[in-house]
Amino acid sequence: MSSPVDEPGQAVAHPHGRTGFSRRTLLGAAGVGAAVAGAAGAGVLAGRASAADTAAAQLQAPVPFRGRHQAGIVTPAQDRMHFAAFDVTTEDRDEVVAMLREWTQMAERMTRGEETTEGGAVGLNPYAPPTDTGEALGLPASQLTLTIGFGPSFFGTDARPRFGLRGQRPALLKDLPRFPNETMDPARSGGDICIQACANDPQVAVHAVRNLSRVAFGTAAVRYSQLGFGRTSSTTRDQTTPRNLFGFKDGTNNVKAEDTDILDKQVWVADGDGPNWLTGGSYLVARRIRMRIEQWDRTTLLEQERVIGRTKGSGAPIGLADEFEPLNLDAIDGDGEPLIDPLAHVRLAAPESNHGAEMLRRGYNFTDGTDGFGHLDAGLFFIAFVRNPETQFIPVQAELARRDLLNEYITHTGSAVFAVPPGIPDGDRDAYWGSTLFG
């Protein structure tokens, strides 16, 4: 049997008589059928390059890398995620800039579904290491987005600045304070740089992080990495709301791409907010939240719904029928008792309870093996994008950590915050990830 991706397509000339492949030519040769089959991972679709596959093929399509904002924030939340935090291991500014330039080029290519360099996986020069690791050969772009952020430690301190970035650290970019109910693992917290890789095929997201890590050798090293297998938020109105590992629909009231006024108010850093280099960017807050799913699973449905404040089946606020009916925190039952518990999660997290603070959430379910005590080490890798951590994430989390009924079933085990620079403009060949900062 011959597989569609074996055909060389537009072969790349090779000094040693080999045939070079690029992910693009592979896809060009294989067509939509193979693209769908590749990402869906099964061959039942191969060869069916009919209109029938057009809809499914959208999930395999590229997401534009360039724009006013980085992709991976309001992009329709992809199914899978690989998040990595890096420690920069050099003190040399030029090395950092060189890495960021190379990362940018690679990232733009990978988000198009291409190898990191033309013909990189199968080597234009067989006497050199391949410049792409190859495990995404034959796989489509899968809506891959790569989003970069810089942590507080990247800028050093006033006493010991790093990379000549003294004075460039946004005042709002600070390690998050300690909250109650945390079991923080320093090895899963912080980081100089983060890369959020999201895609509909996890192999594509893993490939991207692995290749960025590969070329960072000597300049930056992976501090921690987290795989997320299932999205827990929608970021556009046409996405159905997914469920978290408590079995509840999560993120019903998430800020969505269509809410452009809210995005401007709550997500995008505006002119005058902070250092100019961050205008059009955002802040990424990451929290690894371990869920005590075994305890949760032994709780009655009524108690689960009381804790969350929503109905498990439909996702509707308690007492209502439709998921998207507005929360009415004042609603009472026949006895005059509040329908939504005073300490329910949705009440405490609602904008109405937090001076209007909202966040664009983009978290993922995870399962990282076991905890050694017979339990799955499972939970939610929470990611939110906010314009101002100090008025949005921190006060909301402070209140949740103190009062939320959910606290009996969760503990936060990792914490990080990053300043996410703006997008790279179309056509600007000099721009790179961080060029507004280093510029």
Place this chain on the structure above:
Amino acid sequence: MSSPVDEPGQAVAHPHGRTGFSRRTLLGAAGVGAAVAGAAGAGVLAGRASAADTAAAQLQAPVPFRGRHQAGIVTPAQDRMHFAAFDVTTEDRDEVVAMLREWTQMAERMTRGEETTEGGAVGLNPYAPPTDTGEALGLPASQLTLTIGFGPSFFGTDARPRFGLRGQRPALLKDLPRFPNETMDPARSGGDICIQACANDPQVAVHAVRNLSRVAFGTAAVRYSQLGFGRTSSTTRDQTTPRNLFGFKDGTNNVKAEDTDILDKQVWVADGDGPNWLTGGSYLVARRIRMRIEQWDRTTLLEQERVIGRTKGSGAPIGLADEFEPLNLDAIDGDGEPLIDPLAHVRLAAPESNHGAEMLRRGYNFTDGTDGFGHLDAGLFFIAFVRNPETQFIPVQAELARRDLLNEYITHTGSAVFAVPPGIPDGDRDAYWGSTLFG
């Protein structure tokens, strides 16, 4: 906005005026479009229940749970896996049998895309814990298969038999010997019972293991669990060969479902092979193989191809053009040197080098965060099904562990072997997982 899965479909009567949902009624209401969208995780397909989606919908369809053999062996390899090993924590045979009976009922339902019990996730009785954890509500069956196996420790020893199973342990079911080049973690090895959950949606596989673990409370506890994000084998001829994290196509010469003669010879335990209860079953060998991907990535393409014995781009044997051309281990180049290195992986693993021994491989790529030294903890969770570990897996692995060029780039960190009972016959309501053993 209202999502298709919000519609109650055929509502289940509820004593408290609630509406019960089952995964089946949800899907019935939502149709194929939502099934595809649910599994693919994006709403772009919702509502397009046209013939267009039929092909993609196959990836969401159920796989029959019953049959002569368990599903999940020759079933077309699904994209994602959650593998779990359990320690049985009771000494009471009846409790074990009760758990296996309950597991079987739940498993059969879940593989159909249903909740573990009718209306289980949203609770027919809100004053009790839900009998399904709910995170798979609205998701289709996604070709979920659940495959059970029993480890050597399950049977105890002659001196201390367990569960009255003395004399039932197959002679071939023994912990694997130590091989060179291992860094075994006992916490990732062994186990009394294994469950291999494979599906095209990882949330469906995780949900299945989590619910089996949930009801096992007091009887069995998770010893270790492994998520695999990308399949590394095809098990049918119409599947394209996927790539492992070395960037090479893996499993080109795998035993496939169509090779029924080879399956009978190499995979299925036959009458007379061992205890009768295992006839129609198999042995599952699991090896967690950590890949030193950073070292590999610094190796030249020529060296990578020499180590593997195949061309990276096409997957063809070195010197040939097509992936599926037969390996010719005697082929020489113009200087009379073997085209495939004497210690290349494909040579040492080939049936011709191993008295004809073959295995049905069903492994998955994994990335479990970092190793704390700046590297991704990545590799291959190798799974193989064999008729006889002593003549198939053990001698092949002994040779590989001693001589394979790949050893420079891998180390085995987990090991387990399980006896996999036969399938549960159609229509037999008394049969359950292990009933041929406990009978």
